[in-house]
Amino acid sequence: MEPFALTVALPIFGLIALFCLPSRIANRRAKLVRNLVTTVVGVECLFALSLTVGLAVKGVPSQSIKLIEVWRDLGLNLDVFVDGAASLMLMLVSFVGFVVSRFSIRFLDGERLQGRYFRWLGFTIGAVSLMVVAGNLLLFFLAWVATSFGLHQLLLHYRHRAAAHRAAWTKFAISRFGDALLIGALALTYYAFGTFELTELFSRARDLATSASQVTASHVAIGWLLVLGAVTKSAQFPFHTWLPDTMETPTPVSALMHAGIVNAGGYLIIRMSPLVALAPTAMISLAVIGAFTACFAGVVMMTQTSVKRSLAYSTIAQMGFMMLQCGCGAFSAAMLHILAHSLYKAHAFLGSGSVVSQALATTGAKSPQPSPHLSLAYLLGAAAISAFAYAAVSSAFDVNVVTKPGGVILALVVCLALTTWGWRLLSVGEITTMLLGMTGISGLCLAYTASYLAVSHWLQATTPLFAIPPTPRFVLLAIALAFCALFWLHFVVIRRVRPNWLNSLRVHAANGFYIDTVYRRLLTPLARS
Structure with a gap:
């Protein structure tokens, strides 16, 4: 080897x-x-x-x-x-x-x-x-900083564009804050373990996990600092504002950034999972931050008229979901998410220039909008098919979502996503399309479960070998309600029903709820300098 x-x-x-x-x-x-x-x-x-x-x-x-x-x-x-x-x-x-x-x-x-x-x-x-x-934490940190430095130079490729300067220096400021957090994690790690070598760190962390009385405040602080450092790197709320503004860089840079570099926070958590798992409260907080970021960015994404900005908020939402998986201890699911999302997002950005042409080429006659009662029936039917298919496939592979870390909440999100797709196909009203939809849902459940098991087997030596405390039920319930609310909002939007409150929400969401305005006022002097 x-x-x-x-x-x-x-x-x-x-x-x-x-x-x-x-x-x-x-x-x-x-x-x-x-x-x-x-x-x-x-x-x-x-x-x-x-x-x-x-x-x-x-x-x-x-x-x-x-x-x-x-x-x-x-x-x-x-x-x-x-x-x-x-x-x-x-x-x-x-x-x-x-x-x-x-x-x-x-x-x-x-x-x-x-x-x-x-x-x-x-x-x-x-x-x-x-x-x-x-192979050691200090080398990891040096490569982490070098990645940020290289990306900064790529973001400034078109130096004459003011928007490129603003986005690059916003990213620079947020990255330096994240670097400071990781420096603190490095210092505490050497203080608590006396080494930077990953093999020794993981071995000692697993020994500590077997005796909770030996876990000190330093060990918990290391987990918190790693989590916060990952949050800044992977564009989690409120450190997300730089990502949608990086559209002045060449499109290939956007593809590399969204498909690779922004995943660094998730990889940090997976790589250092034996250390992060020593701080259960930090993992719970990571799950909450990830869920909120996913829902927040999902709402904003639905209002964007620019293809690349819509993809940027899609990345933020996907990174939020990945952090939710990490926070729940579902590290194998998070790794699968990184792989699938990276390949999809690279293709999406590199093909973004032909989106309009493809849309025009594939647009046909609009199918009639079903009545509200029939639309609700299609929705319930799609939900039932998705839940049954996921349960059947999980049972066939002997996967118990109840015992898996975060299994119930992740299964809910998968079923909600499949329900949206299934509802679109059922709404066409053609038997062939309906059968295709049911077959497609079953096929996607099969592909996801098989891929998850393959990645889980591949990561056996990476993820913690000790039991991770389960996420509190009230936290999981709140996250489930948040995703259900997002699903309902998306359902209202795609049905082209626009109540007054939705129009008001659209205005604020289209502006990112003005979070970037705060950063712009704070960091504009830095960009000008």
Whole structure:
């Protein structure tokens, strides 16, 4: 396994070395730089695939490989940590990075600063990859900061645009706040455990979990700081305002950011889950923040007229749902969510330029709107089909959602999503379409459950091996009611019924409930400076 891991490290450090390449030279040799970056990222993707296959064949649960001993007294080494989570994320990051690099060649062809763009694109992909495979917490943090720095340079690609400056510096300020939280987590971690090495940290955290009396305030504080750091990175309320405003950057950057970089907060929680699980109150708070962010962004998303801003709020909502999964202890479901959402969002952004043409090409005659009573009947029918299909598939795979962490609330959200899709098909009123809808719902339930079990098996050595305290029932009930309210609001909107109160809500939601106005007033002086 060591040759695989060492081979994967080579292209990662090669991409990070682009930091030393002056932009002036990169612009002068733009074709060479873009071909070099695309080739190296492609090689990294192949190596990541080989690593994943090697893990599957040899069945190695986790392994930390020391590359360089940097500081013996501090126990700081340049390590590569290989396990299921790292292999899946590395394959995802390298694949999305390769697609974005290929897309960028034509997207920026002829631009004067494309050499600089590919320099920072390669550096950012390398930094994210290093963060994924980092074997100690300090190296993880350095890669975390490097990722933010590289993204900042990409957001400022069009420096003459005022909106690009404003969004980049808002992101910069929020990221530095998150960095400060992680620095506090690092300091407390070394104070409490005496090491930064992930293998030692996870082993000691699992020992602590078996004896609650040994868990100190420092251990709990570490969990809180990690949670808050993840919240700032993954655009959770109220740190979300920068993401919808980053539309002045090239579209491939948006694809990389929404499909890869913004997932870093979720990966931090999954990676450090043995430590975070020592602070149950922090996990409950994370679940509440994630649920609120998902519902908040879902409401705002429905009012956006811009395709890219709508996708941005969709990302915020999806990151909120991912944080809800992490807060409930459903780390395998969160990893599956990262994989599926990243691939979808990369495709959505890279194809955003043809959305209008595709919509016009697929638009046919509008089906008649069913009567309110018939529409309600279709809704109840779709809900019944979704619930039955999900229960049947779960039973067939011997998955008990009641005993799974957060299983009930996650099953509810899945059924609500399937109900919306099923209602649209049933409302057409054609037998063939109805049968197609029922088959599709069953197929989606089957695909989701099978994928969840596969990822859960792959992450056996990553997630905590000890029991995580369940989320309080009143918290789960409040979250369930919030998602049901969001579902009902969406149902009202898609039925094109517009009561007066909905028009008033639309005005405020279209402006993001004015949260960004506060940030703009606070951070505009920073952007101007």
